[in-house]
Amino acid sequence: METKSPNSLQESPTPSGTERTLGDGIQLLKAVKEGNIELLQQLLEGGAEVNFQDEWGWSPLHNAVQCCQEDMVNLLLHYGADPCLKKKNEATPFIIAGIVGNVELLKLFLSKGADVNECDANGFTAFMEAAVHGEEEALKFLYENGAEVNLSRKTTENQKRLRKGGATALMDAAENGHADILKILLDEMGADVKARDNMGRNALIYAFRNSDDRNLEDITRLLLYHGADVNVRGEKGKTPLILAVERRHSDVVQMLLEQEHIEIDDTDSEGKTALLLAVELKLKKIAQLLCTKGASMDCGDLVTIARRNYDAPLVKLLLSHGAREDGRPPVEDWKPQSSRWGEALEHLRIIYRPMIGNLKIFIDEEYKIADTSEGGIYLGFYEGQEVAVKRFSEGSTRGQQEVSCLQSSRANSDLVTFYGSENYKDCLYVCLALCEQTLEEHFATCKGEAVENEEDVFARNVLSSVFKAVENLHVLCGYTHQDLCPQNILIDFKNATCLADFDESVKWAGEPQEIKRDLQALGWLVLYVVRKGELPFETLKTKSNEEVIRLSPDEETRDLIRCLFNTGDNVQGHLNGLLGHPFFWSWEKKWLMQYEG
Template structure:
């Protein structure tokens, strides 16, 4: 009978005066020495088969690392727990892949391992086999269902630092295992254009790293192979270096020639320091490479090349460059300060470095200049004729469609507008006014104060404007609302999920439901993810609590007023407008002979929330109001009609004694009767005969 996991992990009691720690250390040493006899003796003495040495290594993991199948079987038979993890999350299974031992891998798979199990750094056994060049193990794991294109999974903290995301193909390329690269691509269907979390594809991984002669030859071979497989030649490394620049750095003229034969290559693309491939060749004093690049049309009027060759005392290089009209360029770049606070450092860097211009646009499609990720590609910083912009890059045909849509938004106040556009090399560069943060980021920042009501007004107007253009958004996520330096909010659709409404009410209803969730998300300060927030998360002591609940309920239930009507909802009214509304209602119904029916119609379902309101107001104030200095005494009843009358009379006939007692009238009544406004509003709205009395809105709207 197989031992249970609990029994496997329990420490055995030593049978001698040696401590459990002593026996564990000796057991680990015996395994690393492949000394089966000592291993058996130590186990008989009571050494714990599941003890852990430094960094969490178990005897089983050490036996696997030693590539000793007999010891592995022995330890498993003695109760070793196969799924134990080292401090880094690694298991005996991943160690077996590193060793490349197929028999041990198969043995461990039979013990219930998931073939795609990974350690804390996201490494699977398949990735380890690719990294360490274990082709037989790689093929075995593939036959058992290993995910070839699985990207390295890392913690959220590491992902924020752009770590992880690499595939087995990238690992094989980085370690220059050419045969494994071919196997992965040709036999297993590995995708050559997947990028890691630093936006590097397999080609970039192949060209980075040390360059001994053997590694150099492998890198060049892998580079040519990937080019034949259609790899994207415009991917960059974490320093913004293109494959062309990296090929120049490893001094491979053949690979440089092969790259330059690709239509999409930009010979003058530069890294984060503004260095082009030619500038790198000149800096390295690589005459032949510089000559090749010059012959292929590399620009010689950027980067102050003559200053570089003078510093290197490279006379031959200077003569070569002057043949291609290179001139010394004095440094004249003036200081410049961007308007943006958040993107200041990146914009200043972009301003200073050389970048090939795209019409009037200067941009850098590189991770440190990226301000937002979308499923359609990144959004990058840019300078269009000196103006700070956000740049969306797409293929020409798709870009033309997007441009036409954004041009429709030009007269809308809260839809993101197109600033300018450029077209080059089969790509469209759409430039938008630069924003500081999206709504999600803004709510996460504790120092950022937001007027939630004002923010929601802008959000509602943005969605109304989009609907007026005939589109439903279908992705009303906080990350799609952008906030500029002045606090103005704009709605965008970079995910391209909008749909034409064309009479499809369900699309509008879907936007209303999403807007309801968004209202809750904003009012709760973004403390929970959008899909998890609920009405229970609203603060019940908020002065707008009842109105907010009603607004969300109306949105979710597809209220017949629609977004236009709900934009005039009492939630958006100021305190004074709510108070004036209550007074106005009494003025409009006071002369009705049947005014009690106003709040008793069949459609009015909610009961009056303050059936004992006379006990809730200040007794001194109530006494004064019952016995006015001018006029007849009046006894107020506990109904809504008399409460409205009380509010109106108190405010219209000011009494210094009352004002000194309760302060601001609107503040006082809305505090002690917070549910009154929405009750009166909904009662009137639901009564067909008197619904017109609810037609009031805050003048600020």
């Protein structure tokens, strides 16, 4: 985004320029800023570099546009100024014209080849800048000339990984308090009120980023009328309701509470609800609104906090709505089983969260285990048991396949334990045993560790468990996995292995190829485990069967993989015979077999 004031001029010569060029360039910039067109023309006639740029990339043309000096702009263009010249942040004269809202200059630069949707290095277009600065006429002109209303801010891959960027003109208008611009965007230009930036924030969250609350009530009303999500989260997990309480804005709180789907007891990342915050801030009127709407009294030591603040009317209000004098019951002594996730589990256990059936969960980065193709995996408690919660959209085919397969395999100890599932707010929550790491993560942290006495007990145990899991899946449950890979093999706090991720599993209907796909993947897994992850699994998948067999370190491994790649007619029961393969024998058994032979 551009500012309305350029930075200071460069005071020392650039490596490529001469002292005269630098001096003339500075004089050009000075002439433009002072509005001295006679001096400007004199310098240009004397051969001054028309496209001179200071250390921040400001040229005479950029400055002339910023100052709305149309006569100077035309003069500079006449002397060869580049109409598409970019500043250090890649802002062009066209984008600056959007900032200052000069429609004539916007027309001029479009005629000189500007792209109506061109953006600077931060992803700001002229249309976005017009929304930021409340330039209504420029906004309308750009819209009429093809500006994309719902274009989201583009950014670099590094910035995207930090969840930066993605904002739209609607969010810009909301953040800067321009209710009139917001109304035009929504009513006349079809702005998408449901759009989210790369952090998942919508325009309603952006409205609360305005430091002076300018037009906050009008903007909130407009966004709600057009269907903005009231349960979206911003920084630190704060919802619009929590932000409205923080701003002490009772009218906006009232407006939000009137929304049908408002989650009144949602908490921020510190576990605070809107009511707890209102009590801490001594906001009796807002607390009254929340209590009347049925806010939970079990969200903290409400009465104690009110008494500590010497707020007798608030104490009376809270007690009349069922708040306890003693606040929360003391937390019993408890230690998590998981060492990796222990700290986050302890925090989740003590903060207030509204229950989803038997599940306590908080969809927040602090409690995220992993990303998935749908809703991610989070820490949770199901009936008091620490769990990993896999989230799907309600009605998801993947989610239905996962639950169906898990329900049919509850008795299989080599598959991840399934505790149950809950449905809430168009989401399906699948609750599974919490593990410490994936097989891929294990090898990443244990690289270079020697095998004790050259007997790889870990490899034998892991593969034995996976073989049993897949065999039971095929024979007892009648399913095929279809996504066997190191990321889907989990290791728990006892170092036991289990197979997980069944959202691509299918009920076997007798098609041999489905089981053969699982057996093929097992062949790759055998080599991956024996070689301790040094050969990436994705690389193994690209190799021919002969190459995979050739890469095996010993004859037993080669033979086991060969058996997996070359199946007989009984594909469903194929693994049963392989569990007795010499690969799985201990040294003692091998010695005994040789002795008896």
